Every structure is written in structure tokens, then in C-alpha cells.
Amino acid sequence: MKIGLFIPCFINELFPHVAMATLELLESLGCEVEFPMEQSCCGQPLANNGDSKGACDAARRFTNVFQRYDYVVAPSGSCVSHVTHHYDWYIAEDTAYQQLKPKVYEIIEFLQDVLKLEKLPKPVYFPHKVSIHQSCHGLRELHHASPSELMMPYHSRLEEILKLVDGVEVLLPERRDECCGFGGTFCVDEPELSTAMGEDRIAQHEATGAEYIVGADPSCLMHMGGIIRHQGKSIRPLHIVEILTGRGAGT
Amino acid sequence: MKDDSVKHPQATAEFLKDRAQAKWHDSAIWWVRQKRDAQAKQLPEWEELRRLAREIKAHTLSQLDDYLAQFEANAQKNGVTVHWAADADEHNRIVHGILAAKQVKKLVKSKSMLTEECGLNPYLEQHGIEVVDTDLGERIVQLRHEAPSHIVMPAIHLKKEQISELFHKELGTEAGNNDPTYLTHAARANLREHFLTADAGLTGVNFAIAETGGVVVCTNEGNADLGTSLPPIHIASMGLEKIIPKLEHLGVFTRLLARSAIGSPVTTYTSHFHQARPGGEMHIVIVDNGRSDILGNEDFYQSLRCIRCGACMNTCPVYRRSSGFSYSYIIPGPIGSTLGPSRDMKKHGSMAFACSTCGSCSNVCPVKINLHEQLVLHRKKAFEQNLLPAGKKMGLLAMRFLTQHPALFDLGGKVMRKVVPIIPESLTRHSAWSRAGRDVPPMPAQSFKELYQQRSQNKKDKEGQQ
Numbered sequence: 001m002k003i004g005l006f007i008p009c010f011i012n013e014l015f016p017h018v019a020m021a022t023l024e025l026l027e028s029l030g031c032e033v034e035f036p037m038e039q040s041c042c043g044q045p046l047a048n049n050g051d052s053k054g055a056c057d058a059a060r061r062f063t064n065v066f067q068r069y070d071y072v073v074a075p076s077g078s079c080v081s082h083v084t085h086h087y088d089w090y091i092a093e094d095t096a097y098q099q100l101k102p103k104v105y106e107i108i109e110f111l112q113d114v115l116k117l118e119k120l121p122k123p124v125y126f127p128h129k130v131s132i133h134q135s136c137h138g139l140r141e142l143h144h145a146s147p148s149e150l151m152m153p154y155h156s157r158l159e160e161i162l163k164l165v166d167g168v169e170v171l172l173p174e175r176r177d178e179c180c181g182f183g184g185t186f187c188v189d190e191p192e193l194s195t196a197m198g199e200d201r202i203a204q205h206e207a208t209g210a211e212y213i214v215g216a217d218p219s220c221l222m223h224m225g226g227i228i229r230h231q232g233k234s235i236r237p238l239h240i241v242e243i244l245t246g247r248g249a250g251t
Numbered sequence: 252m253k254d255d256s257v258k259h260p261q262a263t264a265e266f267l268k269d270r271a272q273a274k275w276h277d278s279a280i281w282w283v284r285q286k287r288d289a290q291a292k293q294l295p296e297w298e299e300l301r302r303l304a305r306e307i308k309a310h311t312l313s314q315l316d317d318y319l320a321q322f323e324a325n326a327q328k329n330g331v332t333v334h335w336a337a338d339a340d341e342h343n344r345i346v347h348g349i350l351a352a353k354q355v356k357k358l359v360k361s362k363s364m365l366t367e368e369c370g371l372n373p374y375l376e377q378h379g380i381e382v383v384d385t386d387l388g389e390r391i392v393q394l395r396h397e398a399p400s401h402i403v404m405p406a407i408h409l410k411k412e413q414i415s416e417l418f419h420k421e422l423g424t425e426a427g428n429n430d431p432t433y434l435t436h437a438a439r440a441n442l443r444e445h446f447l448t449a450d451a452g453l454t455g456v457n458f459a460i461a462e463t464g465g466v467v468v469c470t471n472e473g474n475a476d477l478g479t480s481l482p483p484i485h486i487a488s489m490g491l492e493k494i495i496p497k498l499e500h501l502g503v504f505t506r507l508l509a510r511s512a513i514g515s516p517v518t519t520y521t522s523h524f525h526q527a528r529p530g531g532e533m534h535i536v537i538v539d540n541g542r543s544d545i546l547g548n549e550d551f552y553q554s555l556r557c558i559r560c561g562a563c564m565n566t567c568p569v570y571r572r573s574s575g576f577s578y579s580y581i582i583p584g585p586i587g588s589t590l591g592p593s594r595d596m597k598k599h600g601s602m603a604f605a606c607s608t609c610g611s612c613s614n615v616c617p618v619k620i621n622l623h624e625q626l627v628l629h630r631k632k633a634f635e636q637n638l639l640p641a642g643k644k645m646g647l648l649a650m651r652f653l654t655q656h657p658a659l660f661d662l663g664g665k666v667m668r669k670v671v672p673i674i675p676e677s678l679t680r681h682s683a684w685s686r687a688g689r690d691v692p693p694m695p696a697q698s699f700k701e702l703y704q705q706r707s708q709n710k711k712d713k714e715g716q717q
């Protein structure tokens with residue numbers, strides 16, 4: 001089983017430690033992982049601003065780069081969701097893409113659904129309170145959890161996988177899945193609103209008493225992190241793979 | 252009337268200057284979303300109802316011409332006069348014609364977003380007819396010479412103190428008496444006068460039933476009933492998408508509507524109108540006004556399933572923090588942000604970008620419209636019609652190029668990581684990223700690609716040594 005590691009462009013530049021944690025986690029679970037150097041942005045920012053041609057080219061490029069793998073795995077719900085849920089708007093007729101699509105996974109999905117992870121490669125003790133941040137695309141497109149709007153049985157992938165971690169106390173903010181206001185280029189198109197949404201979201205996470213805001217999407221964590229730093233708050237955003245590799249509190 | 256030249260980002264930045272008021276607005280509307288959740292939870296068949304509602308509407312839209320013809324024939328059999336209006340102007344002329352023929356001086360209206368869309372009030376006022384909105388929220392915004400800021404709760408942007416002040420000025424209530432019951436009674440007494448002296452009543456339509464030719468109007472105040480029972484003329488204005496095939500389908504929608512809209516199991520009044528009362532007249536005006544264009548568009552036709560419950564507004568984190576007046580189209584929030592750009596991309600294009608694509612709207616929508624996806628599809632049109640700000644477009648074209656040239660992309664990233672840390676804070680403070688209070692992320696020394704290359708090299712070296 002050969003895995004192609006998909007590291008979204010901004011994670012590559014700004015959150016290399018999240019990418020490294022993903023790689024190490026997969027390798028320590030016995031996976032053969034390769035990071036194809038010629039990969040690039042998945043095209044979501046282009047698509048979300050209406051640039052169909054750019055989005056289409058990016059989708060084709062992604063398909064060409066990754067079609068040779070058995071699985072493709074990435075530590076970002078939003079970018080994976082763009083590939084698996086929106087490429088059809090641009091390259092639905094591409095058979096290589098249609099073959100690739102079911103093989104593309106967000107890391108937590110991959111751990112739970114493909115590897116059927118029941119225990120972590122090495123035991124992790126993380127004696128901290130964490131507040132779960134459900135990122136919108138992971139939640140409503142990848143169904144990471146039951147969205148609060150839908151009347152369905154409750155489930156939550158992040159809460160489930162954190163059960164494998166010793167000592168962690170998992171909390172949920174009030175309005176358990178409201179958007180943090182990042183929204184891709186929305187965050188610079190409407191900075192006042194985006195920041196106001198982020199401030200409200202952070203306050204709800206803080207109110208749980210948590211030390212960390214834990215999520216599976218670095219973009220939301222980056223946005224909230226920027227506000228947290230600006231305001232000198234003590235709560236810290238943290239990507240869930242960093243906890244699962246056992247070095248969460250160190251980074 | 253609504254200022255249709257507003258641009259969402261600027262209007263919202265203005266709205267957010269008063270954070271206390273903005274927070275109040277957000278919580279007041281979130282409370283309605285919670286009431287909706289509580290009601291929906293009580294129906295084990297909730298998701299099944301949504302699926303059914305979606306399918307009934309989708310089916311109806313696929314044969315809309317037939318159902319409209321059936322509806323017209325059955326309404327005519329009941330003695331109702333049916334009119335067809337291709338656009339807002341024609342709608343207004345038809346309504347005026349009906350009123351003028353009977354020398355109507357005063358018209359009482361119950362809530363109808365369609366007449367807002369058509370600009371009926373100013374049209375009739377120009378022709379010397381007094382129009383009184385009788386829904387409490389609509390009456391409040393009418394007295395303030397404002398547009399509704401929400402399609403179900405038109406005055407949700409106002410606090411009771413502001414309403415008390417308005418009523419003191421307009422209706423002579425006690426200054427400083429903010430008691431909602433007192434204020435409601437004052438409005439009611441004032442409206443009763445108008446009901447008694449009006450010569451005609453106009454209502455919107457929630458559902459028009461093809462099989463019976465009847466229309467159904469849902470209200471909580473009973474104003475539609477008074478407005479149609481007292482004056483001799485009843486005009487019902489409806490968009491042509493309001494049709495459902497049979498009476499037996501109605502229950503699916505009435506069960507969803509009030510729960511989605513205000514979190515109550517049913518509206519206080521669900522009134523069925525089939526014919527004029529003895530000696531009176533009943534008219535139905537069926538309005539297109541751009542709807543058939545939307546019906547013919549494969550990306551956007553789903554928006555015609557809308558039953559105007561307003562739930563998408565209540566759940567929208569952007570709407571709650573920007574208010575209805577930050578949107579240029581008469582209908583704000585997610586549904587307005589697809590209908591507005593469908594109507595006029597140049598005017599309402601900014602609405603399609605007023606969205607973080609969180610998708611909550613599509614999940615609450617009782618007829619399962621893919622709202623957040625429609626906004627992204629509108630952005631495609633905006634891009635193609637060259638309506639993006641020049642700077643943004645350039646940025647996207649650069650991004651498009653870099654995406655295909657990873658080596659240059661990496662170089663750009665490297666430059667960013669090296670340069671950002673040495674730019675003085677005074678220069679970055681005003682950037683779109685930072686200006687509202689958000690610091691730039693710390694810039695790591697190496698990208699993952701660089702780390703990965705080193706790691707691979709180290710591995711190779713190690714293997715070489717062995």
C-alpha cells in the first residue's frame with residue numbers, strides 16, 4: 001500500500017510541523033508514504049473566487065500527480081473536501097480523476113476507516129483540556145461529525161480518536177459547530193467580519209476552560225491563532241495530529 | 252426603500268463598529284435558530300420531511316407550466332380573476348388597475364416580500380393610494396421608512412427602546428414606555444382603525460394549490476385575515492414558484508415552515524382562500540419577474556424551491572453579524588445572495604462573496620437548497636464577467652500561474668517566510684489580514700518540502716554509509 005502525502009500549499013509553507021507529524025504518524029503505523037515534489041495547490045482559492053480555468057488546471061494537475069498512489073492522505077479537511085466534493089464541477093469527465101476520487105482521504109478518516117486504528121503507535125499521555133473545533137468543510141462535506149443543523153444520531157470523529165489519548169479532557173464549545181470566520185479569501189475580503197467571527201469563536205472555546213483549541217484544519221487554526229496572538233490570550237490552537245504523535249504540548 | 256448600492260464588506264465593517272449592538276443582533280437571531288433546533292428535534296421524521304418537501308418542489312418545478320395552467324383554471328372556476336405579470340412593473344400596474352377601477356383610497360397589506368421586490372408601496376403612493384402594512388414588524392419598518400432587514404422578522408434589527416421611541420413619535424404612545432405588550436396594543440389599536448377604513452386588502456401567498464385553485468397564507472398575527480375579511484376586495488400576489496400540486500402536499504410544508512422560521516410547531520393562522528366573499532372580488536396576480544430565467548438555469552433553478560422561511564438567515568454567521576442592511580438585494584442572507592446575483596450580477600455581485608462557505612444554510616434549509624454552493628457558482632459568473640476588483644483578479648491570475656509552476660510557487664513561499672518577519676509591524680498593521688486585529692502567523696525557517704528533501708537526503712546518506 002503506497003500512500004501519496006498531499007500537503008496543501010499553505011501547510012507546506014506555514015505549518016511544516018503539522019505536515020511532518022502527519023508523515024511520521026503514518027510511517028509509524030507501517031505505511032509506505034511518499035511526498036510527490038511536483039504537487040501544488042489543489043485550486044480551492046481559485047475555485048472559490050470563480051476562476052474556473054485555474055481551478056480546472058489545478059484539478060488536472062492534482063490528478064496527474066496523485067493517480068499513481070493507492071491512497072492520498074492530507075491533514076486538511078477543507079482541501080480534501082475540495083478535491084473529493086468539488087472537482088466534479090471542473091473535471092467530472094476525467095476518468096483518472098473518477099478513479100482517484102475514492103482514494104483521497106483526510107488523515108483522521110484514513111486512520112479510522114482504512115487503518116481501523118484502535119491504538120496509537122506509541123502511547124500518548126496528554127493531560128490537558130481541549131475544546132474541539134469542527135471545521136466547516138470537514139464537518140458538513142466530509143461528515144466528520146453530525147452537524148448541529150441535521151437531526152441525526154450524534155457522532156464525532158475527533159472525539160472518537162481522542163479516546164485513544166490518555167489523560168486528555170475533551171470539551172465542546174457553546175454553539176458546537178459555528179464557523180470561525182476564516183473562509184479562505186473571505187478572511188481578507190471581509191476582514192472585520194472574519195475577525196469578529198473568530199473572536200466570538202475563540203471566546204466560546206475559552207469559556208470551556210480548555211487550554212487548547214483542537215481541530216483537523218490548519219487554516220481555521222491559523223486564523224484563530226492570529227487573533228489569539230494579537231490579543232495575547234493563553235489558549236493555543238493545535239492540530240489533532242500533533243497530539244496523536246505525542247508531541248502536542250511541545251510545539 | 253432599500254439602498255441597493257451598498258457593498259457588503261464596507262456596510263458590515265460599519266455595522267460592526269458598534270460591537271455591543273452587533274452582539275445583541277447575533278444573539279437575538281441565534282436564539283431563533285435554537286428554537287428551530289428544539290422543534291425539529293421533536294419530529295423523528297424531520298429529515299424525511301425535508302427530503303419530501305424537496306422532492307415535491309422539484310417535481311412541481313419540472314412541470315411548472317402545467318401546474319400553473321391547472322391552478323389558473325381551478326381558480327377561475329372558483330370565480331377568482333387571475334392576472335399574469337411578466338415583471339415588477341406589470342404587477343404594479345395590474346394592482347393599481349384593480350384598485351383604481353373601484354376608486355380605492357386605502358389598501359391594507361399583510362406581509363409580502365414579493366411586493367417589496369416589486370416596489371409596490373411607492374408605486375401606489377405615487378398614484379395617490381395610501382398603503383398600510385399591517386404585519387407588526389412591517390408596520391414598524393414602514394413607519395421608519397426602512398426596508399425589512401429580515402424576510403420573516405422585518406424589524407429584528409431594532410430593540411424595543413427604538414420601537415418605543417418610534418411609536419411615541421408616530422402613534423403618540425407614552426415616552427419611555429418600553430413594555431412590549433403596551434407597544435403591541437398601541438400598534439393594534441392604530442391598525443384596527445386602518446382595517447376598518449380600508450377599501451381593499453392585499454396579501455402575499457405562501458402556497459398555491461393547483462388542484463383546488465386556492466391560496467394559503469400563513470401568519471401569526473391574523474392580519475391577513477382581517478385585511479381580507481373587512482374590505483370587499485382581496486388581491487393575492489404570488490411568485491410563480493409558489494405552486495404545489497395537491498392539497499395533500501400542504502401538510503409537509505406547513506409542518507416545516509413555522510418550525511424552520513420561528514421555531515414554533517405551526518403558524519397561528521394558516522388561512523385558505525378559495526373565492527371572494529359574497530359581494531366582494533378576489534384577484535390573484537401571478538408574477539414572473541425573472542423567475543423563469545432562474546428556472547432555465549441549471550446551476551440556480553433549485554433556488555426556486557424556497558418557501559421563504561428565513562432559517563438560512565438565522566443560521567448564517569455572516570448575516571447575524573452584518574444585518575439585512577449590509578446586503579444590496581431586498582432579500583438578504585444566503586437565499587438573497589443567490590437570488591440577488593441571479594437578478595443583477597453587477598448590482599448584487601458582492602453578496603455572492605459575503606460567505607465563508609460554512610454550509611450551515613444548506614443544512615437548515617427545509618427544501619434542501621444547495622445555498623452555499625450556489626454562491627460559489629455565482630462567483631464563477633462574477634469572474635467571467637470581469638466583476639472582481641482588479642487587484643484581486645490579478646492576485647488570482649498570479650496564483651493560477653504559480654499553481655502550475657511549483658518551483659516558482661516554492662520560491663514565492665520562501666521569500667514570504669524570509670521577508671514577513673523583517674517587515675516592521677507598522678507596515679503590516681494595515682493589511683487586510685491584520686487590520687481588524689489578527690497577527691500574521693510565525694514564519695518557519697523551512698518549508699515542509701525543504702525538510703522532506705533533507706530528510707530523504709539524510710536517509711540516503713545513512714544507507715550509503717551502511
Ligand code: SF4
Binds near residue numbers: 511562586618
Ligand atoms: S432558502 Fe431554504 S432556508 Fe432559506 S428562506 Fe428559503 S426555504 Fe428557508
